[in-house]
Amino acid sequence: MAVIKPISLTESLPEVQNEEVFETLLSRPGIRLERILSKGQKTPEGTWYEQSEDEWVLLIQGRAQLCIEGQNELVHLAAGDSLWLPAQCRHRVAWTDPNAHCIWLALHLAVEP
Numbered sequence: 001m002a003v004i005k006p007i008s009l010t011e012s013l014p015e016v017q018n019e020e021v022f023e024t025l026l027s028r029p030g031i032r033l034e035r036i037l038s039k040g041q042k043t044p045e046g047t048w049y050e051q052s053e054d055e056w057v058l059l060i061q062g063r064a065q066l067c068i069e070g071q072n073e074l075v076h077l078a079a080g081d082s083l084w085l086p087a088q089c090r091h092r093v094a095w096t097d098p099n100a101h102c103i104w105l106a107l108h109l110a111v112e113p
Helices: none
Strands: 021-028 031-038 053-061 063-068 075-078 082-085 091-096 102-110
Touching: 063 102
Parallel strands: none
Antiparallel strands: 021 031, 031 102, 053 082, 053 102, 063 075, 063 091
């Protein structure tokens, strides 16, 4: 039997430099769970994420703003806020707090045919 022990999502964080840090925590057919670390990063203007899978994100720590195509207002997220992004929903990170780690938990789910 494997040794089962907890991992901390908020301790011993790798340093965030110029790019966000993506870490896969769990991967199974049709599902992927990752921790994303941001510190002042944003999606470049004119660039959009448009994924073939559904995504649920939880901001564990920090503050961020997302731009969703077709919505006039930015989506403001604070620690504890979550957001459902259905497949093909064009979105981008407009802002993340440059003074503190933003810790995201992202669950990617394959769309059933």
